Amino acid sequence: MPASYAYLGPEGTFTEVALRTLPESATRELVPMVSVPAALDAVRNGEAEAAFVPIENSVEGGITTTLDELVAGEPLMIYREVLLSITFALLVRPDTKLSEIKTVTAHPAAQPQVRNWLKANLPDAVWESAASNADGARLVQEGRYDAAFAGEFAAARYGLEALETGIHDAENAQTRFVLVGRPARPAAPTGADKTSVVLWQRDDHPGGLRDLLGEFAVRGVNLMLLQSRPTGAGIGNYCFCIDAEGHISDRRVAEALMGLKRICLQVRFLGSYPRAGITPDEVRVQPAGTSDGEFMEAADWVARCQDGRF
Amino acid sequence: MPASYAYLGPEGTFTEVALRTLPESATRELVPMVSVPAALDAVRNGEAEAAFVPIENSVEGGITTTLDELVAGEPLMIYREVLLSITFALLVRPDTKLSEIKTVTAHPAAQPQVRNWLKANLPDAVWESAASNADGARLVQEGRYDAAFAGEFAAARYGLEALETGIHDAENAQTRFVLVGRPARPAAPTGADKTSVVLWQRDDHPGGLRDLLGEFAVRGVNLMLLQSRPTGAGIGNYCFCIDAEGHISDRRVAEALMGLKRICLQVRFLGSYPRAGITPDEVRVQPAGTSDGEFMEAADWVARCQDGRF
Incomplete structure (x- = not known):
């Protein structure tokens, strides 16, 4: 590699x-x-x-x-x-004053996060989109625009200075x-893991998405992201990108994925990996009956019933 | 034995x-x-x-x-x-006429099934409950009552004759x-089987019964009987007697029972046995994704994902 x-x-x-x-x-x-x-x-x-x-x-x-x-x-x-x-700095060429700024630039994704700040502080500045926040900074360095929204870390690289820092409309952006x-084989579980899959429904029917979600819910698997994306097969045809709590080696997650595999047209596994920004201690307590030990005890019990030993 | x-x-x-x-x-x-x-x-x-x-x-x-x-x-x-x-005959001592019948008897369970017939044909007859339908017939033989509702087959045993047969209020009673x-080890599946269990909930919470039923629904297991019975722990405390389609050796049924075992306080397995009155050909078609083969394919797929071979 x-x-x-x-x-x-x-x-x-x-x-x-x-x-x-x-x-x-x-x-x-x-x-x-x-x-x-x-x-x-x-x-x-x-x-x-x-x-x-x-x-x-x-x-x-x-x-x-x-x-x-x-x-x-x-x-x-x-x-x-x-x-x-993500917080933005307003980068300018050295010694530029706020009142001198007529044009600002940044990647379009930055715009919704600096909109309110712009309205309050530079209501008359003209916005021009850049290919990236770094590219915006470069264009300020070259004199094309007066100021760029970018990470504060970009200032040094482009010989600019931060006139203002910590700009963000949404807290905790x-x-x-x-x-x-x-x-490849996913890394071993850490106790604070996440599993990503893409699901395609077999057919469109009332309650179809609810059936998919039921496969997680019935095994006590919490979802962290559900994003529908067009399949490309026409208006109304969507697949679902889902992040679920837990690791594919957890019995509850494995069984949920098996259930989805059975009822979906297609399931794409995108990996099980450690969750960022959380330690195993901080992971929510699982509902009763969803631990690996309880899965194994239940399987043992059914095996005994199948065998007449109960 | x-x-x-x-x-x-x-x-x-x-x-x-x-x-x-x-x-x-x-x-x-x-x-x-x-x-x-x-x-x-x-x-x-x-x-x-x-x-x-x-x-x-x-x-x-x-x-x-x-x-x-x-x-x-x-x-x-x-x-x-x-x-x-269940259809009843009206059994009387030989040569008794309908107009002579003043008292009738049978097991209390027979009463709702002959009520309408009685109202139409013997509106003035007095009902007396017997310990069983056969016992009622015996009491007619002994002269205690004029007529008994019982199976037609009971007539010969007690020296009675059937004044009327095919009595039933509900069609297909x-x-x-x-x-x-x-x-013991349940008999092998026949293709038209039924599994009986008793479920006790772990705690009383909104949606509790729905959660139990979800364990069946999510694996495509159809229910044939749901009867709540008091647990004896006070008003409002019930356990659930459930008959489900399928055999405990069916993967979908086994997995549903495992799910119930995990979330219930207690599960009692009452057996898997052939369904009466139906042949395997007549059993409803299972929802897609719930056959043993599909369960095994799904398990194989998850094993491949766990191993990085996908």
């Missing part, structure tokens, strides 16, 4: 900062890519060991480009996730990133 | 007629008992190999004495069931009987 991680570039974005929080990134060559599909393709065609891409935003929801790439094409698997709090590789 | 079957006596009742439809009854001594508890005790204390008792009536519902006996005490197991259509023995 090539010892490199592809990531959604350019350098100096939140994605790179998030990637560098993973200890394993220190021993890999980190290769910025122009898009999420390009980063994932680098994994699929063997150029990179893994790809690091944003997948969910606490303000905007699921990041559809990433979800759609994982849903289709050669199967990939999520190995790790990283949660990063976070982005979730995932490290994606080729299918 | 003693080669005898205890049954709810006396001789000459519907119970005996139903028992004699079982081929194995021909090679056993058939011993009438005074009550359902007495018949089941004969099995528990080893005096009888099995007991044959009524358990469900299509007009009145579950027969609570039998259910309560199976719910409590030493575990017993249902081996066979028999369905018998049937009684279900079961042959009950000590726990």
